[in-house]
Amino acid sequence: MTSVAHETVPRGEPGGAPVRVLIVGADNAVVTRIRAWVDESLFHLETAADLPRAMRAMIAAPAQVVLAHLGDGPDDLTAWVDALRGMPGSPRLVALTSRPTIGLVLQGERAGVLDVLALPLQREALDAALRRVSESGGDVVPLPAVQPHMVGDYALVGESPAMLEVYKVIARVASSTATVLVEGDSGTGKEVIARALHRHGPRAAQPFVAVNCAAIPENLLESELFGHEKGAFTGAVARKIGRFEQATRGTLFLDEIGDMSLPLQAKILRAVQEREVERIGGDVVPVDVRLIAATNHDLAASIKAGRFREDLYYRLAVVTMRLPRLVDRGEDLLSLSAFFINEFSRTHGRTISAISRSALDALHSHAWVGNVRELRNALERAVLIADGSALRLSDLPDSVRGARRVAALPAPSDAPLTLAELEARHIAMVLASTGGRVATAARILGVHRNTLTRKMREYGL
Amino acid sequence: MTSPLRLERALRLMPAVEALEPLRMLLMAASETDDARKWSSAGMYLTVGKRSVNVDTLRGQLDQLMPRITDHVTRLYEAYITALAAQHAGDGAAAAHALARAADEEAGVRRLPQARAWLEVAFRVATELNDRGPEIEILNRLGETDLALGRPMDASRFFQRMLVLAEAGFDHDNVIRACHGLGRAALARRQYEGARAWCLRALRHAAGGSHALHTVQLERTMALTSWRQGFKDEALERLAVAITTAESLDAPAEMALLLKTRGEVQASTGAAEEALASLRESGAWLRRAPDDPALRTDLHLALADAFELARNPVEAERELRSAEQVAIEGRLTDRLVDVYLALGRLSGTRRDETGFVFFEQAIELAHIMGWNLALEGHVFEEYGRFRHQLGSRDEAQAHFERAARSFEASGDSAAAERLRTETASATA
Numbered sequence: 001m002t003s004v005a006h007e008t009v010p011r012g013e014p015g016g017a018p019v020r021v022l023i024v025g026a027d028n029a030v031v032t033r034i035r036a037w038v039d040e041s042l043f044h045l046e047t048a049a050d051l052p053r054a055m056r057a058m059i060a061a062p063a064q065v066v067l068a069h070l071g072d073g074p075d076d077l078t079a080w081v082d083a084l085r086g087m088p089g090s091p092r093l094v095a096l097t098s099r100p101t102i103g104l105v106l107q108g109e110r111a112g113v114l115d116v117l118a119l120p121l122q123r124e125a126l127d128a129a130l131r132r133v134s135e136s137g138g139d140v141v142p143l144p145a146v147q148p149h150m151v152g153d154y155a156l157v158g159e160s161p162a163m164l165e166v167y168k169v170i171a172r173v174a175s176s177t178a179t180v181l182v183e184g185d186s187g188t189g190k191e192v193i194a195r196a197l198h199r200h201g202p203r204a205a206q207p208f209v210a211v212n213c214a215a216i217p218e219n220l221l222e223s224e225l226f227g228h229e230k231g232a233f234t235g236a237v238a239r240k241i242g243r244f245e246q247a248t249r250g251t252l253f254l255d256e257i258g259d260m261s262l263p264l265q266a267k268i269l270r271a272v273q274e275r276e277v278e279r280i281g282g283d284v285v286p287v288d289v290r291l292i293a294a295t296n297h298d299l300a301a302s303i304k305a306g307r308f309r310e311d312l313y314y315r316l317a318v319v320t321m322r323l324p325r326l327v328d329r330g331e332d333l334l335s336l337s338a339f340f341i342n343e344f345s346r347t348h349g350r351t352i353s354a355i356s357r358s359a360l361d362a363l364h365s366h367a368w369v370g371n372v373r374e375l376r377n378a379l380e381r382a383v384l385i386a387d388g389s390a391l392r393l394s395d396l397p398d399s400v401r402g403a404r405r406v407a408a409l410p411a412p413s414d415a416p417l418t419l420a421e422l423e424a425r426h427i428a429m430v431l432a433s434t435g436g437r438v439a440t441a442a443r444i445l446g447v448h449r450n451t452l453t454r455k456m457r458e459y460g461l
Numbered sequence: 462m463t464s465p466l467r468l469e470r471a472l473r474l475m476p477a478v479e480a481l482e483p484l485r486m487l488l489m490a491a492s493e494t495d496d497a498r499k500w501s502s503a504g505m506y507l508t509v510g511k512r513s514v515n516v517d518t519l520r521g522q523l524d525q526l527m528p529r530i531t532d533h534v535t536r537l538y539e540a541y542i543t544a545l546a547a548q549h550a551g552d553g554a555a556a557a558h559a560l561a562r563a564a565d566e567e568a569g570v571r572r573l574p575q576a577r578a579w580l581e582v583a584f585r586v587a588t589e590l591n592d593r594g595p596e597i598e599i600l601n602r603l604g605e606t607d608l609a610l611g612r613p614m615d616a617s618r619f620f621q622r623m624l625v626l627a628e629a630g631f632d633h634d635n636v637i638r639a640c641h642g643l644g645r646a647a648l649a650r651r652q653y654e655g656a657r658a659w660c661l662r663a664l665r666h667a668a669g670g671s672h673a674l675h676t677v678q679l680e681r682t683m684a685l686t687s688w689r690q691g692f693k694d695e696a697l698e699r700l701a702v703a704i705t706t707a708e709s710l711d712a713p714a715e716m717a718l719l720l721k722t723r724g725e726v727q728a729s730t731g732a733a734e735e736a737l738a739s740l741r742e743s744g745a746w747l748r749r750a751p752d753d754p755a756l757r758t759d760l761h762l763a764l765a766d767a768f769e770l771a772r773n774p775v776e777a778e779r780e781l782r783s784a785e786q787v788a789i790e791g792r793l794t795d796r797l798v799d800v801y802l803a804l805g806r807l808s809g810t811r812r813d814e815t816g817f818v819f820f821e822q823a824i825e826l827a828h829i830m831g832w833n834l835a836l837e838g839h840v841f842e843e844y845g846r847f848r849h850q851l852g853s854r855d856e857a858q859a860h861f862e863r864a865a866r867s868f869e870a871s872g873d874s875a876a877a878e879r880l881r882t883e884t885a886s887a888t889a
Binding site: 050051052055056059073074075079082083086087185186187190191212213214215216217218219220237238239240255256259294296348369370371373374377380381384437 | 716744815
């Protein structure tokens with residue numbers, strides 16, 4: 001049996017300050033046992049009664065490891081994970097529990113918990129958990145230099161074949177004033193493409209006006225697009241110039257056009273055909289705009305379902321472009337990540353020049369339902385949390401690091417898994433890969449949604 | 462399974478009938494948003510109106526809602542019949558008590574105007590009694606209800622009468638509560654010296670007795686008063702004393718509230734890290750207290766401000782979205798208004814014109830609530846500031862005028878006057 005006073009056990013600095021470990025909510029017997037096992041020249045042990053007092057202690061002096069007893073009180077695993085996110089020193093959590101269920105272990109893995117240890121505490125288990133603190137760093141990959149194609153404040157990043165096709169279409173159609181329909185899933189960059197088309201086109205010196213049709217309440221969208229006169233309806237407190245008029249001689253970008261109601265689609269069609277709009281309660285005004293529309297819907301299916309006008313579709317889809325999903329341009333992931341990390345490091349005053357191999361693996365394993373927008377968001381959060389020169393797995397949001405950890409981590413003990421444990425782990429992995437969407441996970445697993453829900457309850461997932 | 466539809470469409474189909482109020486709340490609470498929509502370009506502008514409602518889910522939840530409505534109405538009817546029987550038997554105190562119980566029922570489901578209506582009847586009954594005890598209790602509840610309804614002037618009148626009666630009866634406990642009520646009403650009307658005087662009077666009464674919890678609550682109101690007056694150090698000192706006392710009382714809800722206030726004061730001094738520490742600790746205490754969705758929403762809002770101050774917009778937005786979720790699930794329309802105002806302000810600082818959708822949603826929610834004119838005034842004032850920030854002066858002016866009218870109608874002529882003066886100097 002090895003003691004935790006071991007060569008590989010972490011220190012704050014090589015040969016320097018001991019690692020600060022905070023033991024929370026444990027009874028005296030457990031604390032005494034840990035004190036007896038741990039070499040206090042390597043580990044500085046402190047105790048706190050509960051989570052609120054532990055938080056106060058960690059603000060006063062950051063801890064590297066928190067050994068938290070999950071009792072019957074309100075401080076469950078979720079409470080601890082929430083509490084430690086963004087705390088000074090990025091402390092790692094080791095949960096102590098007298099009721100270690102497979103659900104709890106998996107929940108811990110998904111949330112990036114260092115370990116879940118059963119009570120009564122075993123010396124070897126504690127030893128192994130503390131040793132993992134030093135092992136959680138791993139290899140790092142330097143961030144490559146990225147040459148983005150700048151579109152004003154926006155950037156196009158990526159050299160994958162899928163993106164090269166997109167660049168070719170931009171080059172082909174930007175110089176015309178043809179109406180373009182940009183299709184693609186959420187977060188694939190449809191607005192950036194629209195801006196690129198405008199910027200490289202003959203109307204570049206004129207305004208680019210974007211309207212997000214899905215964001216604006218249905219009852220206000222018409223006045224937003226076409227404008228209104230003062231007093232035209234309740235709430236029309238002043239005259240308003242609509243977005244069509246604002247975009248005169250420039251480009252009007254109608255984002256999420258698939259969300260527009262049928263009556264409004266008819267008015268858009270009229271504006272496109274007649275090249276004029278009618279302010280609500282006012283006159284008809286001629287407009288001269290280049291129209292670019294975007295959607296994340298399958299408009300063909302919407303037409304079939306009677307939710308989108310076919311004649312409007314053909315007016316908009318003079319040229320269509322389909323943007324690739326992030327998972328379909330995996331080769332761009334590192335350069336995109338490097339671009340965002342550099343950008344956010346500059347914005348938030350950090351100096352991050354590398355990413356750990358495990359963090360990169362997690363980025364590659366994630367489903368990226370929200371595509372580049374989700375990646376950007378995850379990396380901004382990570383940069384804000386990171387406290388070194390490399391971005392690490394623990395800096396990534398729970399949702400991103402979940403899939404990799406469940407799939408790749410060994411079982412909490414060396415004993416072979418039971419069938420139930422194996423099933424629970426597999427369900428957790430599929431759930432993580434679908435971003436927690438039960439219906440999709442049920443489809444992948446080939447079971448009914450109710451069966452999956454029952455099993456999730458059974459395993460505490 | 463039917464496909465989901467937008468909440469804004471579902472709400473448009475519902476007439477403004479009081480009997481449908483629980484259904485309206487259920488619609489909002491049952492609405493949801495999916496991952497794909499969250500990450501769409503409209504995701505950052507999502508409001509409750511853009512969430513989806515599934516008719517089948519709604520139908521399923523209706524089965525759970527109906528017994529709750531029936532129970533609620535049954536308890537109200539029973540309370541009334543009990544009150545009637547008690548009055549018939551000449552027991553006015555029992556009648557007043559039964560009517561006050563009905564008010565509690567209404568307040569429990571956040572139907573505050575209805576609670577107030579029950580309390581008014583209970584008050585009439587209580588004033589005819591020889592014993593002043595029930596009257597004092599109902600005056601206290603009327604005062605608290607009016608404070609929650611944004612009517613501090615009316616609240617003051619009830620607390621004032623309560624004070625007179627309690628002093629006449631040497632009822633120390635209720636003297637403290639009445640003075641504290643008067644202090645909070647003065648604070649709500651921005652009469653800071655008055656608030657300070659009332660709280661000090663209450664503290665004098667509390668000194669020496671077993672009123673530790675009252676003392677903690679009074680110190681918090683004093684701290685809020687000091688803060689609003691700009692005496693931030695004094696506010697922090699008072700909070701430190703109150704926190705020490707509350708911790709020794711094992712009062713998690715008070716601890717959560719005090720630490721939240723401390724975090725807000727620290728944020729106002731620019732101390733982002735200290736503020737975040739206080740607010741996080743507040744959250745840890747809140748988990749130990751009885752569930753209070755309103756306080757949870759407020760805490761998320763405060764955290765959002767602190768993260769914004771710490772130049773962490775991602776976490777700020779995350780906290781605002783958490784606040785939104787808690788407010789929707791907790792059916793806290795007034796808090797949801799606060800969330801959208803905060804999201805709107807955030808858009809304003811980013812000079813993002815589409816942020817107007819948050820103010821429009823806040824206006825719609827304020828209309829649904831109907832009863833809180835002070836809140837309505839606040840919404841239009843914020844909307845005006847947003848429009849002003851983005852250069853739409855005419856619209857800003859119109860919103861400021863509307864806000865001033867709402868403040869006037871709520872009895873807060875000071876706020877109306879302040880706004881008119883500000884607007885006049887801005888347009889001069």
